[in-house]
Amino acid sequence: MNAMIIDAKDNVAVAIEPIAAGDAVTYLLQGKPVSLTAAEDITIYHKLATRDIQAGEPVVKYGEHIGAATAFIPAGAHVHVHNVESVKEDRRSKE
Amino acid sequence: MTFYGYRRPDGRVGVRNRVLILPASVCASDTTRIIAQQVEGSVTFNNQQGCSQVGPDQQLTMDVMAGYAANPNIYGTVVVSLGCENCQMDLVTAAIRERTNKPLEQVIIQEAGGTLKAVEKAVRYAKQMVAEASLLQKEEFPISELIVGTECGGSDPTSGLAANPAIGAMSDLLVAAGGTSILSETSEFIGAEHILARRAANQEVHDRIYEITSRFEKHFHGVGEDVRAGNPSPGNKAGGITTLEEKSLGCIHKGGHSPVNAVYDYGKQVESKQGLVIMDTPGNDPASVAAMVAGGAQVVVFSSGRGSPVGSPIVPVVKITGNKLTFATMEDNIDFCAAPLIYGEKTVEELGSDLLDMVVETACGKQTKAEALGFVETAIARVCNYV
Numbered sequence: 001m002n003a004m005i006i007d008a009k010d011n012v013a014v015a016i017e018p019i020a021a022g023d024a025v026t027y028l029l030q031g032k033p034v035s036l037t038a039a040e041d042i043t044i045y046h047k048l049a050t051r052d053i054q055a056g057e058p059v060v061k062y063g064e065h066i067g068a069a070t071a072f073i074p075a076g077a078h079v080h081v082h083n084v085e086s087v088k089e090d091r092r093s094k095e
Numbered sequence: 096m097t098f099y100g101y102r103r104p105d106g107r108v109g110v111r112n113r114v115l116i117l118p119a120s121v122c123a124s125d126t127t128r129i130i131a132q133q134v135e136g137s138v139t140f141n142n143q144q145g146c147s148q149v150g151p152d153q154q155l156t157m158d159v160m161a162g163y164a165a166n167p168n169i170y171g172t173v174v175v176s177l178g179c180e181n182c183q184m185d186l187v188t189a190a191i192r193e194r195t196n197k198p199l200e201q202v203i204i205q206e207a208g209g210t211l212k213a214v215e216k217a218v219r220y221a222k223q224m225v226a227e228a229s230l231l232q233k234e235e236f237p238i239s240e241l242i243v244g245t246e247c248g249g250s251d252p253t254s255g256l257a258a259n260p261a262i263g264a265m266s267d268l269l270v271a272a273g274g275t276s277i278l279s280e281t282s283e284f285i286g287a288e289h290i291l292a293r294r295a296a297n298q299e300v301h302d303r304i305y306e307i308t309s310r311f312e313k314h315f316h317g318v319g320e321d322v323r324a325g326n327p328s329p330g331n332k333a334g335g336i337t338t339l340e341e342k343s344l345g346c347i348h349k350g351g352h353s354p355v356n357a358v359y360d361y362g363k364q365v366e367s368k369q370g371l372v373i374m375d376t377p378g379n380d381p382a383s384v385a386a387m388v389a390g391g392a393q394v395v396v397f398s399s400g401r402g403s404p405v406g407s408p409i410v411p412v413v414k415i416t417g418n419k420l421t422f423a424t425m426e427d428n429i430d431f432c433a434a435p436l437i438y439g440e441k442t443v444e445e446l447g448s449d450l451l452d453m454v455v456e457t458a459c460g461k462q463t464k465a466e467a468l469g470f471v472e473t474a475i476a477r478v479c480n481y482v
Contacts, residue, residue: 004256006255014252014256014335016438043335044420045251045252045334045335045400045418046252046335047335047337059337061341062255062345064287064340064344065286066286066337066338066340066341066344067337067338067341079337080332080337081332081337084337084338085338086338086339086340091286091287091289091292091305092289092292092305094289095289095292095293
């Protein structure tokens with residue numbers, strides 16, 4: 001196991017070990033191991049997409065929106081400030 | 096569970112027994128440094144404010160000064176002012192007296208006849224107070240008397256994955272035992288305020304959670320800025336935190352899962368046995384810690400993924416990281432490692448229980464690493480606030 005996801009709704013996983021491009025990324029989803037291939041190097045504790053994320057689509061971690069993709073992010077790619085921006089949302093409607 | 100602490104005449108219970116040399120303004124701060132250096136058992140800090148402030152800004156400074164003096168870890172206080180500052184001696188001593196009846200002395204530098212005479216007078220007051228304080232014997236108290244402030248700083252993704260959930264589990268155990276836990280850092284509720292609001296004990300608390308977060312954002316808009324321009328910090332981003340919302344969703348784990356019973360303004364007095372409460376503080380760590388200490392927290396638990404040295408002149412600050420690399424490189428600064436949660440070696444309940452044990456040991460007198468290094472950083476929020 002070299003990655004983890006926090007909530008089943010998340011579309012990003014967190015690398016819990018350093019991951020190199022081409023490495024298998026494995027994390028537990030509801031107790032079962034899931035694997036994909038890292039599209040690039042992922043620094044330890046940084047995020048990678050667990051599936052393709054379209055430009056404009058919310059990026060989900062902790063089961064909540066942490067921002068929106070500013071470009072298409074393929075599965076296995078690094079998700080960070082270069083392809084995500086903060087979006088102010090009306091939180092009351094999400095209670 | 097119980098701890099051994101010091102009973103104060105105002106009914107509160109302290110876990111340290113220090114004498115505070117309180118600078119009423121920046122112009123008295125080097126003088127208090129000289130005084131505190133002469134008296135073992137006394138503490139001081141660098142107060143960068145106390146003069147040339149508008150009313151609401153000065154009030155924040157006054158609340159921290161009064162709260163520091165009233166904090167139960169303090170036996171008594173010697174206030175030192177220059178004499179001409181806005182935070183006049185009579186205002187400062189009145190604010191302290193509103194909160195506590197503990198020993199209080201005052202020295203005004205311009206009236207004493209300059210630095211050397213003021214230092215001599217204050218040193219004599221402080222030596223007498225330390226001698227009286229040393230006679231006090233510890234007594235056993237239930238942990239319901241504890242008020243624990245929770246803070247995160249130099250965060251990285253491990254803060255939200257491990258260190259803050261461990262603090263949250265500790266907080267839930269403390270609350271279940273009848274104690275008080277303070278969740279702080281309003282700027283780091285932004286993006287997660289709905290989760291806290293869901294746990295509000297009543298409608299007033301619910302509405303206040305939205306009010307303090309939206310006021311924080313609006314405040315920066317008022318000066319043409321976005322809070323997101325300074326938060327997350329470069330170090331947060333290098334560690335892997337992308338947006339303020341992501342940082343907030345990790346930050347609020349420090350509050351565990353208990354209901355939120357109250358929202359306190361910056362530096363206001365928090366009584367014991369309140370359960371989980373929020374204090375409206377900025378994300379700047381020394382300014383947030385100062386407010387909770389002014390509120391009466393006897394211990395602060397502080398998570399840091401990147402590794403922070405910040406301490407307090409008044410309270411022990413217990414440092415915790417969820418980052419195994421940071422614990423290896425900065426063990427001299429960090430007391431507790433929560434990384435086993437990420438790697439499945441310990442459950443969050445086990446870590447919360449271990450952390451509560453460390454908090455109780457610390458309350459009983461065990462020195463934290465920040466205390467051993469003598470760290471006393473203090474910042475005080477301004478009306479044009481930190482992010």
